[in-house]
Amino acid sequence: MHFDEILSLVGGFGKFQKVLYVWICLPQIFLAFHMLVSVFTGAVPPHLCRSTVRPADLNLNLSLLSSTDADPELSCGIPLNHSAAAGPGHGVPPGSCQGGWEYSTETFHSTIVTEWDLVCDRASLNHFGSSIYMFGLLVGAVVFGSLADKYGRRNIVLISLTIQVVFGVCAAFAPNFYIYTALRFMVGTSISGVIMNVFVLGTEWTGSKERMLAGIITDYFFGFGYIMLAGVAYLIRDWRKLQLAISAPGFLFISYFWLLPKSARWLMANDRKEEAWELIRKAARMNGKPLTKDLEMWEVNKIEEKTEVKRKHSFIDLVQTPKMRKQSLIVFYLWFVNVLVYYGLSLNISDFGMNIFLTQLVFGLVEMPARTITLFTLNRSRRISHSAFLAVxxxxxxxxxxxxxxxxxxxxxxxxxxxxxxxxxxxxxxxxSAEVFPTVIRQNGVGISSMCARIGGALAPMMHFLRAISPQAPMVLCGICPLLGSGLTLLLPETAHKPLPDTIEDVEGYTIRVKDGGVKPVV
Known part of the structure; x- marks a missing residue:
């Protein structure tokens, strides 16, 4: 009997699953905070070199830069003894300011840029800092993906939440830019551990009919965090206080040590049937559908018949067989391009010339209808829906x-x-992707997918440097890559209304049996 059939008996999305999704969704708000806070903590206010402008003119010139929405780097070339309104010149080479920088406080009281002078010749450090944070997500995807398949989804979620709150709070007290970047790197690793494993945990406890709805629900809460960040950042204009405000509430997740259940599907796949059935019975009781003892024993026997051959699995299994290899490589690229373009647009909202808080709010509000519309398209087709939205x-x-x-x-x-x-x-x-990868390597598959996504995330802040080639280059990249992904999506199988595959054999379409002491595929 397939595990999805067991879920249908105990309730695919009953009270047990709904409570589980409450615990899964709450961290998503703080994930959005950490992922996008650099838009505000790393903002570059208008600035002037004290040595290029008379002290009496500083405030006036900074006001001119602020009111005209001038390029923040305009002041890097302002000539000696000229006002900001005169425009860039050749009297002061960029980065040669000896008297220190003066920053406008009209929008932000302080950012990491104003505190550590990340402008002009040091401006690239700001973008590299964002990339290092994203690289932390890449490391977290690799490390926590494999550990979750070995030690379980719940354990890695708890460890990741602990890392997130401890290093997030410490980042608010960082004495210099390099320690701040290292602490943010650690926060990034924890983000991957939470994102991957709470999603997989929820997916593995949800029936096939409700899986799509449950998955989108978690995305809604990320969208709520996106929108809320605009308000929080508007009220808190000091970067250290803002960093503390988005991190300290994470201590409440200590309660998850008692609240968050393990994955019965993972326990079953790892031959820990007694623990799995204890959780299944708990879910059945909460959902008002208790199992009879005879039915329970019959199901155990059926599962044992199906899993008579056992072997260890690793990420290598993702590319060893033909169908699995094709599907894995396509999914890896799709994660890469989705995250590259998503954060390429989200982290560079200042490029569009509108108020940064308003743009953040509008971009956050766009997330809600975008996630809502998928509720109406996914039930028809995962493949066509994904391809169409990438094309748009x-x-x-x-x-x-x-x-x-x-x-x-x-x-x-x-x-x-x-x-x-x-x-x-x-x-x-x-x-x-959670439906494409089988249970035995699902976390490995999602983990490497997330790793590819984080490569895209790490490159997203660097898209700013493409403007040196052409001002249009970043948006050209954001257009061509999704269109290629749209075509590749059509090569994937349709998974709507189908049970989750548990083994690689389920994907390839053949079974495994033991013969003469060996393993033989049977087509």
Missing amino acids: GGTACLLTIFIPDDLTVVKTVLAMTGKFGITASLSIIYVY
Whole structure:
């Protein structure tokens, strides 16, 4: 008997699962905070070199820069004894300021940029810091993905939440930029551990009919965090207080040591049937569908018949067989391109020329209808839905390159449309990939997928440097990559309304039997 059939007997999305999803969804709000807070803590206010402008003129010139929405790096080339309004010149080479920098406090009281002078010749450190944080997500995906398959989803979630709150709070007291970056790197590793494992834990406890809805619910809470961050950052303009505000509440997750259950599906796949059945009985009781003893013993026997051959699995199994290899490589690319474009748009909202808090709010609000629409399309087809939304996102991003710079509203609307398509496709790939990979290597598959996604995330802040080649280069990349992914998605199998595969043999379409002491595939 398939585990999904057991779930149908105990309730695929009853009270037990609903309570579980409450615990799964709450951390998503704080994940959004940590993922996007650098938009505000790393913001670059208008600034001037004290040695280039008379002290009496500093406030006036900073006000001019702020009111005209000038490029923050304009002041790097302001000549000696000239006002900010005069524009860039050749009297002071960029980065040669000896008297220190003066920053406008009209929007932010302090950021890591103003505290550690990450402007002009040091401006690249700000982008590299964001990339190192994203690289932390990559390391976390590799480490926590494999550990979760070995030690269980729940244990890794608890460890990751602990790392997140401890290092997140410490980052608020960092004495210099390099320690701050190292602490943020550790927070990044924990983000991957939480994102991957709470999602897989929820998926493995949810019946096939409700799996899609449950997966989208977690994404909603990330969207809520996205929107809430705009308000929190608007109220708290000091970066240290903001960092503390998004991190300290994480101590409440200590209660998860008593609240969060293990995955019965993972326990069953790892031959820990007694623990699994104890949890299944608990779920059945909470859902009002207790199992009879005779039925329970019959199900155990059926499961033992199906799993008569056991072997250890690793990430190598993702590419050893033909269908599994093709599906894995496509899913890996889809995660990469979704996250590259998602954070390429999200972390560079200042490029669109509108108020940073308003743009953050609008981009957050776009997430809600984007996630909602997938509820109506996923039930019909995972494959067509994902392909279509990638095509919408890529096309909208490409169209922005044809809009003049002075039409900022039009460019922002197109960027929002691109964000809409990418957000919807990102919601789908979470559900889709969990259904493509079989239980025995699901966490390995999601882990390496997340690793590929984090490569995209690490490269997203670097897209800013492509503007040195052409101002349109970042949006061209954000358009072409999703369109390629849209075509590749059509090569994946349809998984809507189908049970989760438990073994690689389920994916390949053949069974395994033991013959003459060996393992033989039977087509």
